[in-house]
Amino acid sequence: MRRDEEKGEAAVFQRVVLKNASPYHYMKVCLVLEDESTKLSAVELKQFIITGLKTLYGEVGAALNFDLLKYDEDTFTAVLRVYSKWLVKLWSSLTLNGFYQNQACAFRVLQVSPFLLALSGNSRELQLD
Amino acid sequence: MKVWTGGKQGKQRWRRRSNTTPRSLLVCERSSFCDENNRVSSQVEQLHFNYKVSVLLSDCSSAPSHLESLLTSFSHFYLVRNLPLHELLDKQFLETAVYQGNVYGLSYRTRLDEDNCVALMPNGHLVLSLDKDSFQVLGFEGKTSTFNYKTKNRYVVTVDLTDGSMAPGRQAYLRLLTGLTSRLPLQMDFLLSHHPGGGASLQALLSRYIWSEHKPEVGTCSLTHLPCPDLQSCDPHGLLEWLGAVDANISRDNSSSSFLSSLVCPEPKRTVSRALRISICGLLLPHDVQRLIQELRCYLGQCQPESWVSLTVHGFVDSPVSWGGKEHGVLRGGENFYTLFIFHDHTYHLHLAAGAQDTCPP
Structure with missing residues (x-):
């Protein structure tokens, strides 16, 4: 953390630079299932991700805290929040999650950012057709 | 697969690096529009390629007409x-x-x-x-x-x-x-x-x-009973997380024991009875953003003293340049955006965020 200018009184210019200070990382992921008619609720999705973590990292992985902030049941798209230090573990377990109830599946990681705000302003979603 | 062939210390360093996330920067500035040295205009001018602007107006249920006409007059x-x-x-x-x-x-x-x-x-x-x-x-x-x-x-x-x-x-x-x-x-x-x-x-x-x-696409959404943290004392990351949750319609009514999510509004908080969220998407020019900031300041002058306005401007992820024409890259997210909170007494808080492949915002 660096403080560049500070002059004491109320309306003074103050600048603070925070480097790697975000406690969380946010992931926008989409689950692609072989059978698209499968129904999957938010609770089931979170349970599925926890199972994947347990398979890869054992009990330590299963105890890893993450939040499912938002989930769209029609597109299987979810927004996850995880502590920055656990991002690599969560991401790797999502990558290796290959089967859901005996059908092939894959997680597509659409966007990852240390700022939740960045997930609602992704210019790659701009459609002009 | 990478196999480490160096010494013990190097291995520890390699392990630490492979478990950490790429760097991110958040620059927080506080000043007043009345201060001659305020840098809002120069910061706005320095991000050339803007994809989305989203505005949150507290204590407001419908967009004032002059603000609406300004939004429709954004450059095509x-x-x-x-x-x-x-x-x-x-x-x-x-x-x-x-x-x-x-x-x-x-x-x-x-x-x-x-x-x-x-x-x-x-x-x-x-x-x-x-x-x-x-x-x-x-x-x-x-x-x-x-x-x-x-x-x-x-x-x-x-x-x-x-x-x-x-x-x-x-x-x-x-x-x-x-x-x-x-x-x-x-x-x-x-x-x-x-x-x-x-x-x-x-x-x-x-x-x-x-x-x-x-034509840039405008969308509005009214919100009611919005829990809102104390903007003056809230930690910048907590504040941006809250604003991101409001922007993405993410529920913040959770308890610490709920299974799905433990996201809550940072304390201390108050409830804003009504608020309005406006977003505009396209290739937006800094000149139009400047006009919007001026208009928002005029609007705030007519509001109650506790009212505030936030304005978030997202840059294009795939633009080869970002702040001040400096090189920009996409390692993972490619985020480059800034959020400006404007208060009734002309003070402002500006948060500029940059991802791993960006220089520090000037």
Whole structure:
């Protein structure tokens, strides 16, 4: 953390630079299932991700805290929040999650950012057709 | 798979690095619009390619008419299909648009981490971010991307089109023109906008290709009983997380024991009975954002003392330049955005965020 200018009184210019200070990382992921008619609720999705973590990292992985902030049941798209230090573990377990109830599946990681705000302003979603 | 062959200390360092996330920056500035040295205008001018602006007005249920008319008056932009890049060096285009200043151009649907990307900045600088093969075929002076200096697989070519050496007919101009016509005939969909000339100054170029005119898309949404943290004392990351949750319609009514999510509004909080969220998407010019900030300040002057306004501007992820024309890259997210909170007493909080492949916002 660096403080560049500070002059004491109320309306003074103050600048603070925070480097790697975000406690969380946010992931926008989409689950692609072989059978698209499968129904999957938010609770089931979170349970599925926890199972994947347990398979890869054992009990330590299963105890890893993450939040499912938002989930769209029609597109299987979810927004996850995880502590920055656990991002690599969560991401790797999502990558290796290959089967859901005996059908092939894959997680597509659409966007990852240390700022939740960045997930609602992704210019790659701009459609002009 | 990578196998470590070095010493014990090096192995620990390697392990630590492979478990950490790439760097991110958040610059927080506080000052007042009344302070002569405030830097809001210069910061707004320095982010050239804006994709989305979202505004949150507290204690407001419908957009004031003058604000609505301002939003609909944002500059239109043009999408040109399969534009050969050498057209940007066309003498007529240079004279009618580039030399007059304020032309904004950006390649559309090209990804900075895998494709060739191009930006034409309002100061007449043309920036090409090229992969190694394309750069070598082009045969024009450039430098290794700051963020790929080890692997050397991406190069950046920056050309000042307003410079005397790049005047049509000069040696450097001809070399780049030959490169883009014969050696590397790049074609891409291109977004173009010109202020204040609008479409007239671009007409000659547009008429030769398939193009369409687009108006920035405006959306509004009213919110009620919005839990809101104390903006003066809240930690910047907590504040941006809360604003991100409001922007993405994410529920914050959770308890610490709930299974799905434990996201809550930071304490201390108060409930804002009504609020309005406005978003506008497209190729948005800094000039229009400046006008919007002025309008929001006028609006705040007529509101209650506890009212505030937030304005978030997201830059294009795949723009080869971000803050102040400095190089930008996409490692994972490519985020470059800023959030401005404006208060009734003319003070403001500005948060500028940059991802792993960005220089620190100036």
